[in-house]
Amino acid sequence: MFEYFTGPKYVWNLGVCATLNNGGAIDEVDRACRPAREAADVNSGSRIFMQSWKAVADQLADQARASEAAGHLRTAGQQWYRSGLYVCQAERMLSNTDPGRRAFYQQALDAFAKVFEIADPATTRVEVPFEGTTLPAYFSDASRDGEPVPCVIMWNGLDSTKEHMYTSGWPQEMRARGISVLMVDCPGSGEALRVQDLKARIETEGWATACVDYLETRSDVDADRIGLAAWSLGGYYAPRAAAFEKRIKLVAVWGANHNWGEVQKRRLQREGENPVPHYWEHVLWVWGFDDVEKFIEYAEGIHLDGVVDQITCPFLIAHGENDRQIPVAYAHRSYDQAVHSPKRELRVFTVEEGAAEHVGLDHMPHINAFVADWVDDTFAELLGGS
Numbered sequence: 404m405f406e407y408f409t410g411p412k413y414v415w416n417l418g419v420c421a422t423l424n425n426g427g428a429i430d431e432v433d434r435a436c437r438p439a440r441e442a443a444d445v446n447s448g449s450r451i452f453m454q455s456w457k458a459v460a461d462q463l464a465d466q467a468r469a470s471e472a473a474g475h476l477r478t479a480g481q482q483w484y485r486s487g488l489y490v491c492q493a494e495r496m497l498s499n500t501d502p503g504r505r506a507f508y509q510q511a512l513d514a515f516a517k518v519f520e521i522a523d524p525a526t527t528r529v530e531v532p533f534e535g536t537t538l539p540a541y542f543s544d545a546s547r548d549g550e551p552v553p554c555v556i557m558w559n560g561l562d563s564t565k566e567h568m569y570t571s572g573w574p575q576e577m578r579a580r581g582i583s584v585l586m587v588d589c590p591g592s593g594e595a596l597r598v599q600d601l602k603a604r605i606e607t608e609g610w611a612t613a614c615v616d617y618l619e620t621r622s623d624v625d626a627d628r629i630g631l632a633a634w635s636l637g638g639y640y641a642p643r644a645a646a647f648e649k650r651i652k653l654v655a656v657w658g659a660n661h662n663w664g665e666v667q668k669r670r671l672q673r674e675g676e677n678p679v680p681h682y683w684e685h686v687l688w689v690w691g692f693d694d695v696e697k698f699i700e701y702a703e704g705i706h707l708d709g710v711v712d713q714i715t716c717p718f719l720i721a722h723g724e725n726d727r728q729i730p731v732a733y734a735h736r737s738y739d740q741a742v743h744s745p746k747r748e749l750r751v752f753t754v755e756e757g758a759a760e761h762v763g764l765d766h767m768p769h770i771n772a773f774v775a776d777w778v779d780d781t782f783a784e785l786l787g788g789s
Contacts, residue, residue, distance in 0.1 A: 404416065404417070404420055404725075404759075404760045404764075404765040405419070405420055405423070405765065407419045407432075407433075407436055408436070408439075408440065410444075411444065411445075412444070412445055413676045413677075413727065414445045414496070414676070414677060414678065414679060414680060415436075415439070415445055415452065415496070417678075417760065417761065417764050418492045418493075418495075418496070419432060419436065420760070420764050420765050421492060421567075421764045421767065422488060422489065422492050424764065424765075424766070424767040424768065425488060425570040425571055425572060425767065426484065426485065426488060426570065426572070427485060427488055427489065428485060431459050431463070431485065431489070432489075434455075434459055435455050435456040435458070435459040435489060435493075436452075436455070436456075437455070438451055438452075438454070438455035439451045439452040439455055445496070445680040446680045446681060449496045449497055449498065449680045449681070450497070450501065452493060452496050453493045453494070453496060453497055453501075453503075453507065456489050456490070456492070456493035457489075457490065457493065457507065457510075459489055460485075460486045460487075460489040460490045460493075460510065460514075461486075463482045463483075463485050463486035463489070464482070464483070464486045464510075464514065466482045467479045467480075467482035467483045467486060467517065470482060471521070476521045476522070477522070479517075479521055479522075480517075480518055480521050480522025480523070481522070483514050483515075483517040483518045483521070483522070484514075484515075484518050484522065484570075486514045487510075487511045487514030487515045487518065487566060487570070488570045490507060490508075490510050490511040490514060491508075491511040491564060491566040491567055491570065492567075493507075494507050494508050494511060495562045495563070495564075495679055496679065496680055497681075498680070498681040498684060498685075499681070499684060499685060499688045500684070504597075505597060505598075508564075508594075508597050511564075511566050512566075512594070515541075515566055515569065516528070519541075525543060525544045525545075525578065526541055526542065526543045526544070526569065526574070527541070527542050527544070528540070528541055528542075529541070529542045529585075529617075531585075531587060531613055531614055531617045532613060532616070532617060533609075533610070533613040534609070534613075536599060536601070538587050538588060538589060538590075538595055538601075538610070538613065538614075539565065539587075539588045539593065539594040539595060539598075539599075540565060540585055540586055540587040540588065541565050541568075541569055541574075541585075541586040542583065542584075542585050542586075543569075543574040543575070543577070543578050543583055543584040543585075543586070544578070544583050544623060545577065545578040545580075545581050545582050545583040545584075546583065546623035546624075549622060549623050550623070551622065551623055551624055551625040551626075552581055552582060552583055552623065552624070552625055553581070553582045553583070553624075553625050553628035553629070553630070553782045554582065554583040554584065554585060554618055554624045554625070554628070554629055554630070555577060555582060555583070555584050555585070555629075555630040555631065555632050555655075555778060556584075556585045556587060556611070556614045556615070556618070556629065556630070556631045556632070556651075557573070557574065557584050557585065557586045557587065557631075557632050557633065558587055558589050558592075558610075558631070558632070558633035558637045558640050558641055559588070559589070559592050559593065559633070559634065559635070559636075559637055560592070560633070560634055560635025560636035560637045560638075560640075560658075560660075560678075560762075561591075561592070561635060561636040561678055561679070561685070561686070561689060562592075562678050562679045562685060562689075563592065563593070563634070563635065564588060564592060564593035564594070565586040565587065565588045565593050565594070566593070568586040569586055571767060571771065572767065572768070572771060573632075573771045573774070573775065574586060576771055576772065576775040577775055577778065577779075580775060580778075580779045582778065582779065582782065583623070583624065585614060585617075585618060587610070587614060589603070589607070589610050589640065590602055590603050590604065590610065591603025591604075591689040591690065592689070596688070596689060602689065602690055602691035603689050603690050603691075604690075605643075605704050605705055606643075607639075607640040607641075607643045607644045608643065608644045608646075608647035608648045610640075610644065611631060611644035611645070611647075611648040611651060612648050614631075615629055615648060615650045615651065626650075627652070627785075628652055628782050628785055628786075629650060629651060629652060630651065630652055630653040630654065630655070630778060630781075630782070631644060631645055631651045631653070631654045631655075632654070632655045632656070632657075632774065632778070633656055633657075634656065634657035634658055634762040635657070635658050635660065635678070635728075635729075635761065635762050636660055636663060637656060637657075637658075637660070638656040638657070638658040638659050638660030638661075638720075638729065638733075638737075639660040639661070639663045639705060639706075639707060641654050641655075641656055642654060642656065642707055642710065642711050642714060642718070642737065642741075643707060643710055645714050645716060645718070646710050646711060646713040646714045647713065649715065649716075651716060652716050652717075652782075652785060653716050653717040653718075653719075653778065653781050653782070653785075654714065654716060654717070654718050654719070655718075655719040655721070655774050655777060655778055656719070656720055656721065657721050657722075657762040657763055657770060657774065658721075658722060658723075658726065658728075658729050658761065658762045659720045659722050659729065659733045659734035659736070659737040659738075660729055660733065661706065661707045661708075661711075661733035661734075661736045661737045662705075662706040662707070662708070662733060662736075663702065663705045663706065664699075664702035664703045664704065664705040664706055665706065666728075666729065666730075667686070667698075667699055667702045667705075668699065670682065671695075671699070675727060675728055675730075676727040676728055676761075677728075678728055678761070683695055686698065690702075707736075707737060707740070708740070711737050711740045711741045712740050712741065712742055712743055713743065714741050714743060714744050715743050715744065715745070716744065716745070717744060717745060717746035717747070717748075717781045717784075718741050718744040718746070718747045718748070719747075719748050719750070719774065719777050719778075719781075720734050720737055720738055720747075720748070720749045720750070721750045721752065721758075721763070721770055721773060721774055722734035722749070722750070722751050722752070723751070723752045723758055723759040723760050723761065723762070723763055723765075723770075724751050724752065724753050724754060724759050725754050725759040725760055726759070726760060726761045726762075727760070727761060728761045729761065731751060734749055734751060735749065737749075746781065746784075748777065750773060752766075752769070752770060756769065757769050758770035
């Protein structure tokens, strides 16, 4: 993995790799990172990191407004995109108690609203009805003239957002293959957590039911070909949901989070890398706990033993052999237990080829293309095609 920062700054380096893989400009990323290079650690330096990235994002937003005023909408769309990209990558480094975090996240929402308005009208903001409220989402529409096409529901992990899903480029890859994508901030993530205070829970099939119910109301979605994809902690969320929501016709994960509760016990022993600074504060926020000990007791139920064997649709597990957050052994455990999936596949990405780090963030185009092709092929097989 490319490591811009030296020392114990895995979290920042992973964010830099993701940004560069997702369309960031190397000069802008360098200018955003330089002020934080001398920080002692990612916790103490997280606000410096945010401020320096925000400065570059603000500069791009100013340039985008000027480009819009001049009628240069293509240029403005690119500038708004990179501005939003930098904000969403830096915002996740902040403590949830930071007084500026909510406004900073809103800056990302505003930037991508401009992207959809002037550069990518095929992507729109939608709301998925859920338990008396809604789940904020983006819908990437692959339909031509409104005809029904397959759709994949996409979920994030512990600290990512629907903005990270959009900037990953995967929804655009699917749209090029004629497949729509519904990018959802589930409880415990993104806007659902930051704005609506919806917390994560073990029973993720409720979120899946809400998403499928919503998609079945859309005439541009083929209700017989709805899939589910997710990464990181979504490697627990999605297989759990697919095991119990049988309208889901395929499930694919980047990172097999087979026993996330067990991972938390290891984190208490300082084993493995944390995905964000202020780790335990973030975990308690996501799950709605105020005590680590009580959370660890609850987290014993966050596993897929006795669950993945109930998956009866095609199941893809993509995992990096050098994943420092989720042991690769979990990928084999999920695969070995998914005995009732009619098409189960395990793909481990090596250091030599890239995409070997957590959810392939070191080489996202490589892992994204593989997952996209698998989904495309599997949907075609469901129609009896080749």
